[in-house]
Amino acid sequence: MAAAMTPLARVQEGFRDKFGDLAGVRYFFAPGRVNLIGEHTDYNGGHVFPCAISLGTYAAARKRNDQKLRFYSTNFPKSGVTLTSLDDLVPLEKKGWAGYPKGVVWAFAQRGYELDCGFDMVVYGDIPAGSGLSSSASLEVLTGCMLRALYGFDAVTNQDLALIGQQSENQYNGMNCGIMDQFASAMGRENHAIFLDCATLQFEYAPLELTGMRLQVTNTNKKHSLVDSEYNLRREQSTAALHDLQERYDIKTLGDLSIEEFEEGKDLIQDEVCRRRAKHAVYENQRTIQAVAALKAGDLVTFGRLMNESHISLRDDYETSCPEADILAEEAWKIPGVLGSRITGGGFGGCTVSIVKDEAVEEFKATVGRIYEEKVGYPASFYTLDIGGGPREL
Numbered sequence: 001m002a003a004a005m006t007p008l009a010r011v012q013e014g015f016r017d018k019f020g021d022l023a024g025v026r027y028f029f030a031p032g033r034v035n036l037i038g039e040h041t042d043y044n045g046g047h048v049f050p051c052a053i054s055l056g057t058y059a060a061a062r063k064r065n066d067q068k069l070r071f072y073s074t075n076f077p078k079s080g081v082t083l084t085s086l087d088d089l090v091p092l093e094k095k096g097w098a099g100y101p102k103g104v105v106w107a108f109a110q111r112g113y114e115l116d117c118g119f120d121m122v123v124y125g126d127i128p129a130g131s132g133l134s135s136s137a138s139l140e141v142l143t144g145c146m147l148r149a150l151y152g153f154d155a156v157t158n159q160d161l162a163l164i165g166q167q168s169e170n171q172y173n174g175m176n177c178g179i180m181d182q183f184a185s186a187m188g189r190e191n192h193a194i195f196l197d198c199a200t201l202q203f204e205y206a207p208l209e210l211t212g213m214r215l216q217v218t219n220t221n222k223k224h225s226l227v228d229s230e231y232n233l234r235r236e237q238s239t240a241a242l243h244d245l246q247e248r249y250d251i252k253t254l255g256d257l258s259i260e261e262f263e264e265g266k267d268l269i270q271d272e273v274c275r276r277r278a279k280h281a282v283y284e285n286q287r288t289i290q291a292v293a294a295l296k297a298g299d300l301v302t303f304g305r306l307m308n309e310s311h312i313s314l315r316d317d318y319e320t321s322c323p324e325a326d327i328l329a330e331e332a333w334k335i336p337g338v339l340g341s342r343i344t345g346g347g348f349g350g351c352t353v354s355i356v357k358d359e360a361v362e363e364f365k366a367t368v369g370r371i372y373e374e375k376v377g378y379p380a381s382f383y384t385l386d387i388g389g390g391p392r393e394l
């Protein structure tokens with residue numbers, strides 16, 4: 001059997017096939033991310049703790065002599081080549097996967113970085129589709145990294161790439177995401193997680209030394225839908241709760257509240273559902289701060305327990321889990337040697353992340369895999385991921 005093609009070979013083949021030769025073509029990569037703890041806290045002014053992963057999105061790209069933009073993804077061959085031009089980028093006109101790179105071109109222009117000519121771009125991503133490992137943020141950061149290099153926008157920092165990616169996703173693609181995914185992709189560092197305060201963008205790298213343990217990611221393989229609308233609704237509910245709390249507290253975000261303040265003031269929140277949303281945001285922020293302190297102290301047992309509490313809160317209070325992810329997490333908790341397990345990312349499907357002792361990995365996969373398939377009717381997938389670096393030219 002022929003060896004599997006490398007991602008680079010795939011974008012090269014795609015480029016040659018769709019756009020002719022490879023003369024002057026340049027190559028780029030940007031990672032996806034997995035979030036260890038701190039879920040739905042980013043847009044609530046709280047803390048997150050994600051890391052970039054070795055899976056991500058690759059591009060082959062070359063400038064053109066005219067104003068045209070041409071995009072092709074080897075992941076979506078049936079979509080063919082998307083053709084547009086620099087003066088035809090219209091926000092919120094949803095048009096498949098190419099909306100993401102188009103949105104980034106648009107966001108660059110919003111910040112005064114106008115392109116003087118178009119380009120051809122072929123991409124390939126090895127992040128499983130719909131897995132909640134941020135294939136879209138990876139594609140946005142990739143596009144930014146590529147534009148910076150091709151057009152000489154040297155003043156654009158990696159942190160800018162994160163903000164530009166978020167702006168494009170919010171304003172061009174209509175998904176009101178926070179900053180976590182783009183930040184993790186743009187600022188990733190090998191073997192480190194990023195402890196980020198989303199209110200100030202102050203951050204710190206924390207080494208992830210899991211001696212004798214592994215980071216396991218398990219995909220529900222659930223085709224998730226309604227993600228954007230439910231996500232945007234969670235944001236609205238959090239904002240409504242914040243407004244009610246602001247009657248008493250001088251706060252800008254839910255992340256400004258301690259647990260004690262929340263418990264004292266929670267009855268100000270009129271709506272019971274919004275009250276639970278706010279409870280999650282406040283407690284999850286504090287859990288994330290505690291979890292990072294525990295990790296620094298080498299206390300992985302506490303870190304794992306906080307991961308489990310995060311899952312329960314997402315399941316019961318924020319309601320962004322799903323039965324499939326609940327089965328994965330709850331079955332994992334029963335296995336000795338699993339320190340913690342929780343749904344990761346936006347929710348409604350996607351993956352769980354677990355910390356598993358080396359000697360328990362086989363049992364974890366076999367038992368959780370068997371019970372999942374029995375209950376759900378199709379298998380889960382198991383990945384052991386490496387914590388990779390940020391975006392780069394190849």
Ligand code: GLA
Nearest residue numbers: 039040177178179180345346
């Ligand atoms: C998605 C969003 C992020 C973040 C997470 C939940 O991944 O893109 O900004 O809100 O959901 O933590």
